[in-house]
Amino acid sequence: MNTQEHPKSVIVIFGATGDLAKRKLFPSIYRLVQNEKIGKNFAVVGVARRPWTTEEFRSNVSDSIQTSMKESKDLEEFTSHFYYHPFDVTNPSSYLELNGLLNELDGSYQTEGNRIFYLAMAPEFFGTIAQNLKKEGLTATQGWSRLVIEKPFGHDLPSAQKLNQEIREAFNEDQIYRIDHYLGKEMVQNIEVIRFANALFEPLWNNRYISNIQVTSSEILGVEDRGGYYEKSGALRDMVQNHMLQMVALLAMEPPIKLTTDEIRSEKVKVLRALRPVSDTQVGEYFVRGQYAAGKFNDKEFIGYREEGNVDKKSETETYVAGKLMIDNFRWAGVPFYIRTGKRMAAKSTKIVVQFKDIPMNLYYNKGETVPPNLLVINIQPEEGITLQLNAKKDESEGGYSKPVKFDLSNNLYDGINTPEAYEKLLFDCMRGDATNFTHWDEVALSWSFVDPISDAWKNGKATLATYPSGSMGPKEADELLEEDGNQWWPVN
Numbered sequence: 001m002n003t004q005e006h007p008k009s010v011i012v013i014f015g016a017t018g019d020l021a022k023r024k025l026f027p028s029i030y031r032l033v034q035n036e037k038i039g040k041n042f043a044v045v046g047v048a049r050r051p052w053t054t055e056e057f058r059s060n061v062s063d064s065i066q067t068s069m070k071e072s073k074d075l076e077e078f079t080s081h082f083y084y085h086p087f088d089v090t091n092p093s094s095y096l097e098l099n100g101l102l103n104e105l106d107g108s109y110q111t112e113g114n115r116i117f118y119l120a121m122a123p124e125f126f127g128t129i130a131q132n133l134k135k136e137g138l139t140a141t142q143g144w145s146r147l148v149i150e151k152p153f154g155h156d157l158p159s160a161q162k163l164n165q166e167i168r169e170a171f172n173e174d175q176i177y178r179i180d181h182y183l184g185k186e187m188v189q190n191i192e193v194i195r196f197a198n199a200l201f202e203p204l205w206n207n208r209y210i211s212n213i214q215v216t217s218s219e220i221l222g223v224e225d226r227g228g229y230y231e232k233s234g235a236l237r238d239m240v241q242n243h244m245l246q247m248v249a250l251l252a253m254e255p256p257i258k259l260t261t262d263e264i265r266s267e268k269v270k271v272l273r274a275l276r277p278v279s280d281t282q283v284g285e286y287f288v289r290g291q292y293a294a295g296k297f298n299d300k301e302f303i304g305y306r307e308e309g310n311v312d313k314k315s316e317t318e319t320y321v322a323g324k325l326m327i328d329n330f331r332w333a334g335v336p337f338y339i340r341t342g343k344r345m346a347a348k349s350t351k352i353v354v355q356f357k358d359i360p361m362n363l364y365y366n367k368g369e370t371v372p373p374n375l376l377v378i379n380i381q382p383e384e385g386i387t388l389q390l391n392a393k394k395d396e397s398e399g400g401y402s403k404p405v406k407f408d409l410s411n412n413l414y415d416g417i418n419t420p421e422a423y424e425k426l427l428f429d430c431m432r433g434d435a436t437n438f439t440h441w442d443e444v445a446l447s448w449s450f451v452d453p454i455s456d457a458w459k460n461g462k463a464t465l466a467t468y469p470s471g472s473m474g475p476k477e478a479d480e481l482l483e484e485d486g487n488q489w490w491p492v493n
């Protein structure tokens, strides 16, 4: 890339001493520099309460890079772009001083007045920070100002509306970048290309040819030290309201008329609007919730969720959700989208399986053979790639007629290229003003509208909480959810 095209900006990270900044944000900025996506015209200002000096902050940034990258070079030059400005974000008088520093850095790094305010803090601070930034004139520069907001965006629809209103008093919708880091994953972005750049798939992408679609996001990790947050969230709010529904929307949306932010968002919104609402009397028919109990995985013993730190011993919080989503529109009528996500499961895997309908007649039936369905598998993580399961002739020596064969298209896809991390891509998109892979307010609101009745029904005791042993693929009730439709979960590894 030509240096002329490098985006220029001062990035202010609120919550710069926290976990997200250290594990994700500093390494992402480092990779942007190493990959020559940004040049010299950038500075990063860390804000938090801890009374660190800029030197201490730089040393923390340096540690973060050394811990997370296989190779780290030019660290001194890189960290020289970082500054620390300690203050309590609830104190309005501190913003003027911050503005002074930003103006100074703007001059030193020639960032043309462009500013990114990245809120890597608990959501209760979002409204206060946004309003103080505006009130104290930090957004009134000659360049652009953008606000990046981490999830969770509210706790339910009313709290999200309130939060949105507070932020919108200070920033326009097109200045707000709501992060859903799944939208930065290479293979999630690939869904659109697989669908809309291949003559092979798009004609089959409907209820005439697809039997069901399964989206799994399983984690081996448990809740561990995040009990305080997770007790108020649970898997439904933590994963389904955002990442899982976003993947479903990308899989189900109509082809946009153009690949622009607005057109793609508007197609995703139509899918979210077409989701069949689940009333409290139907919740058991469409959703299963579970919580991990003690168990063993790879010879290691794990405690149950209720034994984790900051978790109530009688907690009813779900660490697992499986659901059947129906999209009531012309393309998808009758096709279940099954989703499942959970912690302390048997695999770290995010995978989409598109199961095609059976052939109209099985010519091999009389020969005693079943013909398995064709499967298109999109592997999002940890491996990235696509496989296509077809049926092919067996070799004479194997006996019988047909067997499933997998075409692994992964190597052809990337050919060894090291794909960028989700946060790296999203930060770069924000610097370039491309909001396509961020969530619009309408998507957030519709997702909460879908999820709220489910969590209300659970809260009102309308469904039992199943348990599953740590190290398993979830409760048996989730298998029964599919068995009732004559389906089964496809393995994730």
Ligand SMILES: NC(=O)C1=CN([C@@H]2O[C@H](COP(=O)(O)OP(=O)(O)OC[C@H]3O[C@@H](n4cnc5c(N)ncnc54)[C@H](OP(=O)(O)O)[C@@H]3O)[C@@H](O)[C@H]2O)C=CC1
Residues within 6 Å of the ligand: 014, 015, 016, 017, 018, 019, 020, 021, 047, 048, 049, 050, 087, 088, 089, 090, 119, 120, 121, 122, 123, 150, 151, 152
């Ligand atoms: N960690 C992760 O992997 C992910 C996090 N998120 C979201 O990102 C956000 C941050 O998460 P995470 O980094 O884990 O949280 P942490 O608790 O690790 O960090 C919180 C940060 O906020 C600062 N802080 C707290 N109160 C104040 C205050 N009054 N004034 C100034 N600074 C303050 C803390 O610094 P100090 O104590 O020095 O003031 C710290 O830097 C949350 O919204 C979370 O939900 C989203 C996805 C993944």
Ligand SMILES: O=C1O[C@H](COP(=O)(O)O)[C@@H](O)[C@H](O)[C@H]1O
Residues within 6 Å of the ligand: 219, 238, 239, 350
């Ligand atoms: O947003 C979240 O995502 C992570 C899982 O992300 P992944 O990229 O590792 O799949 C999850 O652990 C966390 O609870 C949730 O807040």
